[in-house]
């Protein structure tokens with residue numbers, strides 16, 4: 601098996617919410633976009649335990665790109681105790697808070713991607729305010745509430761270079777399938793005239809910056 605096959609198989613075993621077909625679309629979208637060019641700065645908002653970071657990292661490694669994987673690692677609202685996606689195994693026994701950072705670190709180490717996937721630990725907007733590097737690929741999969749999803753959209757999408765990729769997860773056209781904010785920011789990206797659709801798989805949308 602090739603290195604990328606190994607990584608894609610490993611990604612399937614990592615805790616997370618991304619279905620395999622969407623993870624593979626993430627990988628392929630990034631790989632095709634990068635097109636073998638060396639280098640590049642990629643960033644994902646929302647790291648959780650590192651599943652999407654392995655899919656994207658597998659593509660980044662082949663292009664000598666670096667993927668920044670950003671999260672405060674304390675989970676979103678729906679990950680907290682009493683909510684739908686709570687996982688008690690991720691609670692830090694010392695302070696009782698959800699903490700996905702140790703699991704994320706183990707994932708990236710096991711994947712041997714530590715020189716390709718670099719963790720950024722902190723609130724998305726604080727990091728965005730101090731992050732000056734233009735982005736060749738941006739993947740938005742952070743907080744899905746209206747306030748944070750819109751704030752992520754406004755803080756991060758202007759950093760995408762013309763010709764760069766914007767990928768958004770959990771875009772549900774039908775409100776019965778999931779919350780609206782990711783769908784709304786996807787529509788805003790299209791309506792801005794700055795991004796156009798390239799591809800989609802499940803709830804993943806892949807756009808490119810044209811202006």
Ligand SMILES: C[S@@+](CC[C@H](N)C(=O)[O-])C[C@H]1O[C@@H](n2cnc3c(N)ncnc32)[C@H](O)[C@@H]1O
Pocket residue numbers: 615616617618644645646647648649650651652653670671672673674675676700722723724725741742743744748
């Ligand atoms: C859906 S999960 C990300 C899943 C990940 N992309 C994957 O596929 O494996 C969303 C993540 O966003 C993080 N998050 C939510 N709001 C955030 C914020 N304001 N700043 C940083 N991270 C945030 C949560 O801690 C959570 O880990």
